[in-house]
Amino acid sequence: MKIKILGYLSAYPNEKAACSGYLFMDKNEKFIIDMGFGTFSRLPDEFKIPDFIIITHFHYDHFSDIFALEYYLKVQKQLGIFQGKIPVYAPEDGFFSDIINKSDVFDYNILNEKTIINKKTFYINFIKNYHSLENYSVSILNADLKTVYTSDTGYYEKLVSFAENSDLLMSECSLYGKYTGKVQGHMSSLESAKLALNSGSKKLLLTHIPAYGDVSILKKEASEIFDGEIFLAGNTGVLNLEKQEENL
């Protein structure tokens, strides 16, 4: 499995990088988790019609560009290039979920804690986060490897069990260490590292990082708590996750 990071900034994008969005792919499937500001234009043309899409929650920095994809697919349909509908899994929020449900290019599926996406080579399940809006962490099993993506959340104990023995923990890291505990519903570098440590995760990707300040500090702060390998999103465009080589 490969993971292409389409964007990794929290809140707002900048000239160089987009907000949250990740393309997961193996030889059987390609799917996207989250489509924040700037992610659509970073999606290579050959992946612009994914097998399915997961939106973890309806904060704009995680979903705004799904409507760029919608407009793209509508134009492709008008031009006779695309037919059918792309399945979208997202929480039922009473507005944006309705817009997706009514779209002629999307097939809406309610996302909640009971949702399981079971494909040939991917097994995907969810846990409800601690956040200001209904929001889910995602576990992705592929070729006996476990990847957990936290989306946006404060630290909570059930997430530790959910992320247990992850080969890769993609943890949100919205806050510098000094802000730990000062912003509800998000984690700092120190809490991301604590989650990696307590869950027994092998590798940690710090993502959903601030668009301001010196982000290299985040990795330094996390490495004081977690002694596994730590990646800071931005340095790493495509992650290769394979059992044999472990060449992340």
Next chain:
Amino acid sequence: MKIKILGYLSAYPNEKAACSGYLFMDKNEKFIIDMGFGTFSRLPDEFKIPDFIIITHFHYDHFSDIFALEYYLKVQKQLGIFQGKIPVYAPEDGFFSDIINKSDVFDYNILNEKTIINKKTFYINFIKNYHSLENYSVSILNADLKTVYTSDTGYYEKLVSFAENSDLLMSECSLYGKYTGKVQGHMSSLESAKLALNSGSKKLLLTHIPAYGDVSILKKEASEIFDGEIFLAGNTGVLNLEKQEENL
């Protein structure tokens, strides 16, 4: 007055360019008209807190990134860098206008045909377009120069009067000539040129152009009808509009 084109593509952005968004500025004021996909990250830092914002209509390729600006301003507020609210003029659509109205960083103002924005050196008024959603063309008077931005619209006679004697007509050009009359609520290169010709406009900027095909064709097609100067958005990042020199 200068106009920085933040984005000029219709429907969806690509790696190189954003959707609709324009920054207008003179020494007194700076304001933005429309904030489609990809425009926020192209807004220079010194213009990220504009004097006001106009959203001509609530199609995502014209407004999605206003929420990137909202999140940016919220973070600046948390960091103690920004205070107050930015005035936003937008049609009342019952949902997105309510979101803007409830925001703690925006001051919402209803936009309709009666709206006049009268600033020290800018006089701005509106006409209701022929489009699938409530939507306005914008006339901007500055230093005795008239600029008209059509936003999205089909060709209609009242727009010809509204755009009369423009020094610069920023016309939507969503369609190649061969699609003239085949898509309601949008203009082709031929209709943009007809609008420029019939309104007696001096210069024509073709914008809101397709994200597919060979867009240089649009300029060729328009030049068969309109013999004034024609600019194709994309070649021109910043337009200088001055009476004396006319150095557009």
